[in-house]
Amino acid sequence: MRRVPLVATVLTTLLLLTGCGSDEPEVGTELPPESGRIELTFEGADAPPTERVSVELGEEVELVIKSEEAGELHVHTDPEQTLEYAAGTTTLTLTIDEPGVVDVERHEPEALVLQLEVG
């Protein structure tokens, strides 16, 4: 069981180092940027696989969180922003005014749930 990730890692490394990885399919569904609305559904401790979403600089993004329990999201801008959501459906708004790739993390359980590509 341990060998599989090791082999996968070595293969990935070699592929990347030789530049052969470039024909991999583009991962992460990008929502149309004009919609500015991203939905995340948490089921208990489970979060959907991380997506990378393009957003416009300074555009207001609507984050719709559906969760059975309340919790908080950490948006790794500088300075960091903390967004709290309640049990049920919560709509949060977020504006990022510095270009870059911003991680959005959920805490308890700690997980990267979203990357915002702001440009």
Place this chain on the structure above:
Amino acid sequence: MRDAQPLAHGLGGPADLPIPPELAIAGAVAALVISFTVLALAWRTSRYDAATSGRLAPAGLARLVDSAAYGAALRVLGMLFLGWFVLAAVFGRDLLTNPAFGMFYVWWWVGLVPLSVLLGPVWKAISPVRTVNTLFARVSGSDPDRGLYTYPERLGYWPAAVGLFAFVWIELVYPFSTELGPVRLWAAAYLALMLLGGALFGSAFYEKADPFEVYSSLCAKLSVWGRRDGALVVRSPLANLDTVAPLPGLAAVVGVLFGSTAYDSFRDSLAWIRFTQESTVSTFLLNNLALLAFCAGVAVILAIGSAATGIDGGTRRSELPALFAHSVVPIIIGYIIAHYVNYLVEVGWDTLVLASDPLGNGSNWLGTGDLDRISWLSYRPTLLAWIKVAAVVIGHVVAVVAAHDRAVRVLPKQHQVTGQLPMLVAMVAFTVGGLYLLFAA
């Protein structure tokens, strides 16, 4: 000010935007074309010779640099940095606003690179462990250059490679890298081991076993400052690079430096994040394996690329990786600049702002506490992407020329052209792989 929560997230805010694909491809094509142009057109007899290269530096400058007062001033500067770090790390608060983190991860690890490329072997000049070792020797009346034993030649740079790996491990893999305890422990272990090594083997130990001195002095080989028979000389960076000592373990040092920076890009890529999320194996274990695989992968590719050549009786194949490892240093530095330039400017500056309040009680001892953040480069992603690709391509050119000159010196005549090809392929793989990561991560 950042939110006051210790998070296992590293320092700094948003990561850089990926570079545009067309720029990455242009850089890769440039690297390929340059490689074969150098191979086809460059000189056929070696041009660099450490015994004769370089012009003597202006007498006034050499007198200043070699003066006892100048050396002592730099040593005091190094001790002040250490003192400030210890003050913040021991008496400061365990928050991301503690400047100890930025001093440790940004000033020390990243800042040393441009300083050494511009000014020469900076860490050797300011290293607090050298200073303390010298002070101990002075107190006990012994010679700081001599220890109880002679440093074993066979060890070469291997202790430095291990030390560098320990640093990139705490920086990139260890989940609690931004808590004060682990940083303090790492720094304390470093100081203790370095002082022990200095006592056992004298200051020769630092040249080969201090990870930061090896790192800084390797970068300094791309500066114009060198020494010939002890005298300060000005050399072309290529001639200076040729003077790197091909000791055992050099390929491992190169592997850790390049592999870890590549891993730092790779671990932020969506493909890797998804892979670790979907795997049932612990992410921590996967990250450990990936860091190790990147470092080992670079060293192995370098070893194969340099040793896969025809040789004759005069050359030992096992020595070739260390003989060619210096030529990968420009690729590393180009890639480190590409990967860290914006981070160094932004977080390095933030650290200067935070350093004014090492205890976290709102004081402003240095007067830098009110300075504004610098985010100029973040708002110019196109310029930033061009800087990145230019740094990678320039690094590649210097690397290929350095490897070519070494090949025409050490390889037998009939294998000089074909024998270079595997190394050239390895270098193109490093450069294209680096560009791919800048584009994909």
